[in-house]
Amino acid sequence: MKSLAELEAIRQKTLSRINLRKEDESEAVRVVVGMATCGIAAGARPVMLGFMDEISKRGLNHVTVSQTGCIGMCRLEPMVDVYLPGQEKVTYVHVTPEKVSRIVAEHIVNGRPVEEYTIGATEDK
């Protein structure tokens, strides 16, 4: 028999798993990984798995990870867009699994984009 607290724990745990099926997305954070041939060849899959891993470790229920096609800047792949509610999208380029935990911690959790990884930092130089 489960206690009320145990039931609530199951609720929260399952919610993080099925959150992406909820229709209301106003609060949702979206991480979109470029996964066309170019992205995959440049190593997008480990990056995406890294995001999923980090997000589930931190129990970030409101974050969904999805993929998209090629946006034409194949030389900058793996590229990742992060959408925070009420903010402009931030595009990260040349993302590696090592960079993932910093993006999650600083940007998704604390709301401060990691400037040095963004497309602006790379392209302006």
Added chain:
Amino acid sequence: MDIYRAHVLCCGGTGCTSSGSSQIIERFEEKIKEAGLEKEVKVIRTGCFGLCEAGPVVIVYPEGTFYSRIKVEDVDEIVTEHLLKGRKVQHLVYSDHATHEQNANKGLADINFYKHQHRLALRNCGVIDPENIDEYLAFDGYKALEKALTTMTREEVIDEILKSGLRGRGGGGFPTGLKWKFTYNSQADQKYVACNADEGDPGAFMDRSILEGDPHAVIEAMAIAGYAIGASEGYVYVRAEYPIAVKRLQIAIDQAKEYGLLGENIFGTGFNFNMFIRLGAGAFVCGEETALMRSIEGKRGEPTPRPPFPAVKGLFAKPTMLNNVETYANVPQIILNGADWFASMGTEKSKGTKVFALGGKINNTGLVEVEMGTPLRSIIYDIGGGIPNGKKFKAVQTGGPSGGCLPVELLDTPVDYDNLIAAGSMMGSGGMIVMDEDNCMVDIARFFLDFTVDESCGKCAPCRIGTRRMLEILERIVEGKGEEGDIEKLENLANTIKATALCGLGQTAPNPVLSTLKFFRHEYEAHIRDKKCPAHHCQKLLQYVITDKCRGCTACARICPAGAISGNVKEMHHIDTAKCLKCGACIEKCRFGAIIKV
């Protein structure tokens, strides 16, 4: 627990299962594994999405892409394109019948079929995995039971249901709270809660979809009801013809027991509640409450006179509270969100929403849930997508064999219990069959009466003999042997049966005849006096003739199985009506539209 970046939801309702969704799910799992995506993508078998016409249905989240009419062969493309590369497979995406608009970049809520709906009883159908209690829990499952047991008195629970204005969704429309209160007031050492899932109306499948898609909602509601009225046992009487519903309900009951949500001392409050399934053998009359309870007891399913009402003397001669599946499905939400929230939806006397099974001559066959008071027109045209093949709407049949047919003039009737009865039909359990200009209303009445005659249990004479006599008259009329005075005889019989039959089945059996007589009397008269069927439906009353559009291509003569068509090449052909079987093969074959029914 692992999280996945994408969920593939595949409908496991009866409709989609019979068009192959199980094989589709298997193929998805296989291909996803092949592509090495098994840690990223999860496949979930859900309950019915409602848009059965477009089945088998597959939805991919987080995008919410709605794929329709998926075949096993399509799975490979969805996996390699959508799941692996993130590109939606445009040609498989659902497109709206009326607008031909694809929802490629829109969510489910933007599709016309769903846009006008208000899904309350069906809120979890197609969203959760019905065989996984954790998913139900995550969508606020069993929170209402927790609230009722730990913070509300029994009287408060009953009061909340009373105030909500919830009425029985099985057809009668009796105030649910009153039923609870009457059973609560009865004194006995043992009381029972029962659920009527013996959904027998032709074309109705609301209850099946709820049990298949969200079985825990019914379990939770029955436990709440048990607490409120003081019952420790609940019975679900469900048709054996619903194997998927039975299986999922049993899985759900077992899971609830394992979590201590059923059984002894629930939440440590000292409340005990156990649930059992009883299978019905497919007798329509067992959906009648007294017959249903006799059947649960193991006796012959025949109605008994009321009073005594079940609230006083029901199952095993103890006070019993019987509600329909859809009624129960509303209960947890009412307890959780309050009576005022529920009462804010619907019309003055009919609160909340109602699920309808749309069928017949309509584009979007399926299951819809709308707020009470939604006009018939909106259900049929906005949600149902209108009549196929450019045909004209003639009537809509509501309430199954106990209901009636409403004509085009009543299309703007807001649907609620009282309006439908005033219009000469009834809400019934929620079957809604749409008919177009090709349907003969006399034959429709005959069809429903044929059903009732077949299903009459035979206990009382008005139903056993009376409906049989009515059917004989109707059969004569559609065969062109109707006589003057038949209509009056039908009316006389109908009124007598209504007044004297023992149970609801018999009392309402004449309704299809009475309502078609009320709105389509001219069709009866045409059959009887002119020996013509205005809809060109009744075979005995029509002839096939070839008009001068005929080019003499001989196609019809070659297809005719009776050899009834003769004529020379490039000359107009002729049908020998004595030989003609009226099979219609020639009409389908003719490319010039030269053959007509008169």
